[in-house]
Amino acid sequence: MSLRRYALAALASAIFAGSAVAKDYELLNVSYDPTRELYQDYNTEFTHFWKASHPGDNVKIQQSHGGSGKQARGVIDGLRADVVTLALAGDIDEVAKLGKTLPENWQTRLPDASTPYTSTIVFLVRKGNPKGIKDWGDLTKDGVSVITPNPKTSGGARWNFLAAYAYGLKANGGNEEKAKEYVKELFKHVPVLDTGARGSTITFVNNGQGDVLLAWENEAFLALKEDGGNDKFDIVVPSLSILAEPPVAVVDKNAEKKGNSEIAKAYLEHLYSPAGQEIAAKNFYRPRDAAVAAKYAQQFPKLELVTIDKDFGGWKTAQPKFFNDGGVFDQIYQAQ
Amino acid sequence: MSSSTQSASSVANAARRGSPTSRRLLIGFGWLFFTLFLLLPLLIVVSQGLKMGVGTFVDAIIEPDALSALKLTIIAVVISVPLNVVFGVSAAWCVSKYSFRGKSILVTLIDLPFSVSPVIAGLVYVLMFGAQGFLGPWLQEHDIQIVFALPGIVLATIFVTVPFVARELIPLMQEQGTQEEEAARLLGANGWQMFWHVTVPNIKWGLIYGVVLCTARAMGEFGAVSVVSGHIRGVTNTLPLHVEILYNEYNHVAAFAVATLLLIMALFILLLKQWSESRINRLRASAAEE
Numbered sequence: 001m002s003l004r005r006y007a008l009a010a011l012a013s014a015i016f017a018g019s020a021v022a023k024d025y026e027l028l029n030v031s032y033d034p035t036r037e038l039y040q041d042y043n044t045e046f047t048h049f050w051k052a053s054h055p056g057d058n059v060k061i062q063q064s065h066g067g068s069g070k071q072a073r074g075v076i077d078g079l080r081a082d083v084v085t086l087a088l089a090g091d092i093d094e095v096a097k098l099g100k101t102l103p104e105n106w107q108t109r110l111p112d113a114s115t116p117y118t119s120t121i122v123f124l125v126r127k128g129n130p131k132g133i134k135d136w137g138d139l140t141k142d143g144v145s146v147i148t149p150n151p152k153t154s155g156g157a158r159w160n161f162l163a164a165y166a167y168g169l170k171a172n173g174g175n176e177e178k179a180k181e182y183v184k185e186l187f188k189h190v191p192v193l194d195t196g197a198r199g200s201t202i203t204f205v206n207n208g209q210g211d212v213l214l215a216w217e218n219e220a221f222l223a224l225k226e227d228g229g230n231d232k233f234d235i236v237v238p239s240l241s242i243l244a245e246p247p248v249a250v251v252d253k254n255a256e257k258k259g260n261s262e263i264a265k266a267y268l269e270h271l272y273s274p275a276g277q278e279i280a281a282k283n284f285y286r287p288r289d290a291a292v293a294a295k296y297a298q299q300f301p302k303l304e305l306v307t308i309d310k311d312f313g314g315w316k317t318a319q320p321k322f323f324n325d326g327g328v329f330d331q332i333y334q335a336q
Numbered sequence: 337m338s339s340s341t342q343s344a345s346s347v348a349n350a351a352r353r354g355s356p357t358s359r360r361l362l363i364g365f366g367w368l369f370f371t372l373f374l375l376l377p378l379l380i381v382v383s384q385g386l387k388m389g390v391g392t393f394v395d396a397i398i399e400p401d402a403l404s405a406l407k408l409t410i411i412a413v414v415i416s417v418p419l420n421v422v423f424g425v426s427a428a429w430c431v432s433k434y435s436f437r438g439k440s441i442l443v444t445l446i447d448l449p450f451s452v453s454p455v456i457a458g459l460v461y462v463l464m465f466g467a468q469g470f471l472g473p474w475l476q477e478h479d480i481q482i483v484f485a486l487p488g489i490v491l492a493t494i495f496v497t498v499p500f501v502a503r504e505l506i507p508l509m510q511e512q513g514t515q516e517e518e519a520a521r522l523l524g525a526n527g528w529q530m531f532w533h534v535t536v537p538n539i540k541w542g543l544i545y546g547v548v549l550c551t552a553r554a555m556g557e558f559g560a561v562s563v564v565s566g567h568i569r570g571v572t573n574t575l576p577l578h579v580e581i582l583y584n585e586y587n588h589v590a591a592f593a594v595a596t597l598l599l600i601m602a603l604f605i606l607l608l609k610q611w612s613e614s615r616i617n618r619l620r621a622s623a624a625e626e
Contacts, residue, residue, distance in 0.1 A: 028568060030566075033584075036584075036585055037585075062568050062569060062570065062571055063568070063569050064566055064567045064568045064569070065567065065581075066567055074484065074566055076467065076468060077462050077466035077467050077468055077469070077483065077484075078465075078466045078467030078468075078469075078472060078476070078481070078483055078484060079483075079484040079566040079568075080481065080484070098468065099467065099468075198584045199584070202583070202584060226586050257479070
């Protein structure tokens with residue numbers, strides 16, 4: 001009897017204490033295409049983490065995925081993202097500039113230029129590599145068909161483009177005209193431009209188009225992991241690629257309006273924790289944390305990587321030069 | 337090339353002469369085409385959905401995100417179809433019972449959603465109600481969310497389904513003329529009495545047919561809704577968008593299971609359409625006899 005009364009009292013106090021501090025959170029993470037599996041895992045982890053210190057809270061994390069540029073456009077047009085986790089800094093810069101929902105110095109607010117994990121661009125080819133593709137130079141050979149998404153809408157495609165351009169520069173002793181000619185030649189081998197990286201992967205993997213897919217490393221690994229992928233595809237690591245840095249940021253104005261400022265910040269900070277880094281590595285993103293990186297070192301091949309900041313002057317320079325109207329991509333693609 | 341056109345014309349000639357072989361050939365060809373391009377793909381959708389067994393099929397449909405997509409689709413239909421009934425009946429009424437200036441412009445405008453690409457239909461609302469749009473700043477100040485939320489999805493659905501009811505009713509009401517309504521007024525009926533007791537019974541089956549078409553389109557709309565949806569899982573995804581998301585996540589069985597659900601809903605709507613159509617034909621036939 002007394003036990004039951006004690007239990008009731010405990011229950012009542014738990015409910016009471018809970019209702020005094022408990023909050024219901026609905027957090028919207030607007031992300032790019034290939035992060036679906038990553039954030040599915042991470043959201044579970046974060047919910048557990050948050051509930052450990054806020055037991056009464058209800059946390060619901062909503063996801064939206066699509067081509068990075070398209071997603072940025074959505075947030076600019078009023079999609080109420082609390083956090084954006086996009087494919088490249090340039091897209092979040094646009095949100096800051098046009099949407100005015102976060103400060104322009106957003107990249108200084110979290111470590112590693114607000115990028116908790118990195119990736120790179122590799123080639124996914126048909127099993128046994130029948131076209132003998134080993135490096136960027138092989139992509140412009142006769143009869144090779146290359147699948148890559150549209151750099152106008154996809155972040156991954158912009159990394160693809162810059163990696164190819166970096167190869168063009170290296171192969172031609174830094175001659176920009178020659179590099180442009182190389183990427184122009186390369187895009188003659190591209191039969192279809194999907195709007196996002198996942199669309200391109202589906203085109204290559206499920207619909208059997210093309211000989212080689214220029215892909216995020218994580219996306220290529222994922223394609224191998226999917227049912228029977230190991231028997232159908234091989235990953236080819238080129239001699240040179242780009243360090244792809246997909247950053248994250250709190251969209252301050254939206255988070256404030258929804259009362260999510262605190263949890264949104266914690267959501268992104270927890271990505272840098274060992275648990276968050278572990279999940280990133282398991283989903284084939286290269287972790288920043290040295291200990292976790294060492295643990296998964298075998299998984300990620302070593303290769304020469306150019307960076308957006310050192311080799312292209314950052315996205316603020318590269319975006320207008322290469323991808324805005326009249327930029328290098330328009331010049332080489334329209335000239336066809 | 338030339339041999340095929342030759343054979344096609346000879347088949348047509350034979351059909352005119354009415355030889356039974358050519359008739360069978362033509363019917364056979366029709367069935368072949370129908371099977372190859374319509375029936376077979378649909379069967380593949382269903383078989384892919386059921387590939388891993390009924391259990392997986394049901395799991396994919398009762399999964400929370402799928403259920404919320406189903407709910408959202410139904411809400412969009414339930415709001416947009418009645419509104420389009422009101423709009424369609426009034427537009428058809430105006431066009432068929434009155435003559436006024438600008439009538440032909442109105443008729444053309446009703447058809448606009450047929451000719452405008454759904455993507456543009458979606459973008460129109462983003463430009464209008466989006467944060468950077470015409471009414472955006474005002475809406476934000478008052479914390480009203482239109483695009484990337486339910487209202488935007490409903491608006492986009494209404495836009496693409498506007499013509500269905502009106503287009504179905506205009507010819508019917510024109511054919512019927514105004515005599516019966518005039519008689520009702522002469523016998524002392526007021527406007528509403530005339531509408532409910534004379535007009536509505538006359539257009540009933542045409543209206544149902546229009547509603548059925550409107551519902552089918554509202555359920556299946558992809559393009560316009562995709563632009564204004566924001567693709568938030570479990571919140572702003574309608575069934576067609578959910579199918580695409582599942583497919584892009586390598587979740588083929590679930591994608592085809594949800595597609596099958598959409599297909600079953602469409603078939604049900606199609607049966608309703610068939611039924612209302614036969615009622616219209618019977619009505620027309622009896623009217624012609626009189």
